[in-house]
Amino acid sequence: MFTTMENxxxxxxxxxxxxxxADSFSDRPRLQRALKENDVFFTIQNDILNITFYVVNExxxxxxxxxxxxxxxxxxxxxxxxxxxxxxxxxxxxxxx
Numbered sequence: 001m002f003t004t005m006e007n008x009x010x011x012x013x014x015x016x017x018x019x020x021x022a023d024s025f026s027d028r029p030r031l032q033r034a035l036k037e038n039d040v041f042f043t044i045q046n047d048i049l050n051i052t053f054y055v056v057n058e059x060x061x062x063x064x065x066x067x068x069x070x071x072x073x074x075x076x077x078x079x080x081x082x083x084x085x086x087x088x089x090x091x092x093x094x095x096x097x
Contacts, residue, residue, distance in 0.1 A: 010042040013049070013080060021079055031068070034060070039095065048084040051076070054092050061091045 022035035039054040055061050064072070073087045 010044070013042045013082075014040065016080055017076070021076055024075055024079070039092075048086050049080075049082045051085060051087045053087070053089045054095050055089060056092055058091045058093070061089050064089045 017040055018036050022032050025032045025035060034055060035053075038056070041052045043050045043052075053064075055064065069087060069089065073085050076087075077083060077085055
């Protein structure tokens with residue numbers, strides 16, 4: 001989808017996250033719903049796409065970090081064409097607003 005970070009639009013990435021990416025986890029409906037509804041922020045720094053994804057509680061945060069974080073990153077890389085991704089999942093308790 002994106003060939004260089006210069007033409008990467010964070011609004012387009014967010015749309016991809018909420019639709020195609022979330023729908024690729026339809027076999028896990030709670031995860032799919034979280035991907036569609038929870039806050040996610042994208043920033044680009046030094047040609048690295050930084051993704052910060054907020055979940056409802058620390059149990060969800062730990063489950064994602066332990067069980068599926070690598071799968072999430074690899075799937076998003078595949079769908080977006082972005083090679084360098086730094087991914088953080090945080091509890092809403094850590095949300096700045």
